[in-house]
Amino acid sequence: MKQRLSGSRLARYWTPFNSERVECTLCPRHCRPKNNRDGYCGVRGAVDGALHSFNYGKSLAATEEVIETEAINHYSPGARILSMGNIGCMMSCSFCQNWETSQIKHLDQQLVRDYSPQQVVDICLENRIEIISWTYNDPVVWHEFVVDTSRLAQENGLKTLYKSAFYIEEEPVNELIDCIDIFSLSLKSMNPVFYQKITKARLAPVLERIKQVHQSRRHLEISQLVIPELNDADEDIKATAEWVVKNIGSEVPLHFVAFHPAYKYTHVERTSIDTLLRARKVAKQMGIRYVYLGNTYRMDLNDTLCQSCGATLVRRYGLAAETVGLNEASRCTGCGEMSPITNPWGGRQGSTILGGHKDLQRSIRFLWNAEVQSAHVMRTDGNAGDDKLRIRRIGSHSVTEREMQHGLDRFIVSRQGSEDKGIVISWDSDKQYQFFPVLDRAHFPVSSENQERIIPIKRVGT
Numbered sequence: 001m002k003q004r005l006s007g008s009r010l011a012r013y014w015t016p017f018n019s020e021r022v023e024c025t026l027c028p029r030h031c032r033p034k035n036n037r038d039g040y041c042g043v044r045g046a047v048d049g050a051l052h053s054f055n056y057g058k059s060l061a062a063t064e065e066v067i068e069t070e071a072i073n074h075y076s077p078g079a080r081i082l083s084m085g086n087i088g089c090m091m092s093c094s095f096c097q098n099w100e101t102s103q104i105k106h107l108d109q110q111l112v113r114d115y116s117p118q119q120v121v122d123i124c125l126e127n128r129i130e131i132i133s134w135t136y137n138d139p140v141v142w143h144e145f146v147v148d149t150s151r152l153a154q155e156n157g158l159k160t161l162y163k164s165a166f167y168i169e170e171e172p173v174n175e176l177i178d179c180i181d182i183f184s185l186s187l188k189s190m191n192p193v194f195y196q197k198i199t200k201a202r203l204a205p206v207l208e209r210i211k212q213v214h215q216s217r218r219h220l221e222i223s224q225l226v227i228p229e230l231n232d233a234d235e236d237i238k239a240t241a242e243w244v245v246k247n248i249g250s251e252v253p254l255h256f257v258a259f260h261p262a263y264k265y266t267h268v269e270r271t272s273i274d275t276l277l278r279a280r281k282v283a284k285q286m287g288i289r290y291v292y293l294g295n296t297y298r299m300d301l302n303d304t305l306c307q308s309c310g311a312t313l314v315r316r317y318g319l320a321a322e323t324v325g326l327n328e329a330s331r332c333t334g335c336g337e338m339s340p341i342t343n344p345w346g347g348r349q350g351s352t353i354l355g356g357h358k359d360l361q362r363s364i365r366f367l368w369n370a371e372v373q374s375a376h377v378m379r380t381d382g383n384a385g386d387d388k389l390r391i392r393r394i395g396s397h398s399v400t401e402r403e404m405q406h407g408l409d410r411f412i413v414s415r416q417g418s419e420d421k422g423i424v425i426s427w428d429s430d431k432q433y434q435f436f437p438v439l440d441r442a443h444f445p446v447s448s449e450n451q452e453r454i455i456p457i458k459r460v461g462t
Helices: 117-126 139-155 170-177 192-199 203-216 234-247 273-285
Strands: 014-016 022-024 044-047 050-053 063-066 080-085 131-135 159-164 182-186 219-226 254-258 291-294 312-317 320-323 362-367 374-379 387-394 399-404 410-414 422-427 433-437
Touching (some): 050 139, 117 139, 139 170, 170 203, 192 203, 203 219, 219 234, 219 273, 254 273
Parallel strands (some): 080 131, 131 159, 159 182, 182 219, 219 254
Antiparallel strands (some): 014 022, 063 080, 387 422
């Protein structure tokens, strides 16, 4: 990795092993690379008898998304987040949804950008984004940059979110607990053999670290990717739900997430809705109170309901969320029962709703389909600076406007209802934009497809 990425710095969590090796103590793998060799993750290695990190500040493009992207439903519904992802991983899942960036041997260096902690914080402040999310491949191997930036973020009044498979040791988790507000942790399976063979990791350390976060009282939600023929049987779902209830409680939200074929696991179809509905039924029978179904775009699948009177507290469709039955104190407006939602109105949007406006001079269009119901919109010409975009939804005819402030050139759009057939992005400047289809809500797409070319001085019809 040292030959592929410039720059390195002394890492945290390591000890000398012998005259030729150091031992990394960040994750349970405890790699012992020789001098000038890397560990399993490909982004940490030995230099002159010390462990160095080679990915400090090395990131994918900073992307504006929404908090539901990260399997978080009980904290600021609908809130805008700044998603930051890096490269490398401490695991090697055969089904990885972000293998182009997690597995170093497949990395396209053109995807890599350099950020300082201050630049990340400034992007949030300038674009009025209140939460930084560490996500995509896995933030464990980005530990030094995550901690430094999260501490600076909190000094500036920002919140931080950590989306991870959590194959990490106890001491670095204690450091994270001091600077991370929200944890979205992925539990792949309750089968130790699954972890060993499919993810090349061990289950036991993951379970211990999840319990460690729960004991800290930080906000915690659990997700499990439901993969056909691997962990989708009723006994698999029952084992996960049983462990959650016994070890961290029935109130912790559990997300069952639909899988899309990827990397080395492409011989199966996407996870069916029926499979997810069955998983929800089993988990609720085991005592889980809040079960959500990720990567689904249907009404009534992911609403948060009052456990006392059954009223809808938060209505969701895909990644779109609307607080409808809570007051500012997070109590049900129907019966007064306290809800599990933290900061229920934190996701209120400031976009201006327009109506009947024509598209601007340049436009691109994307139609939703069975495989793709969200996408990243990205400025692709490399020009910095501010820009104003108009977003029109085909079918529902709603129109909003948004600004792209300096430092942010990628954001997510998603289907918001059954009548929403697609989306048109238009603008008046000479900048260039493209759609990048998102196949999984935690997916960072690296290529664009299924889109029309930029059409100058012409309205795109429906």
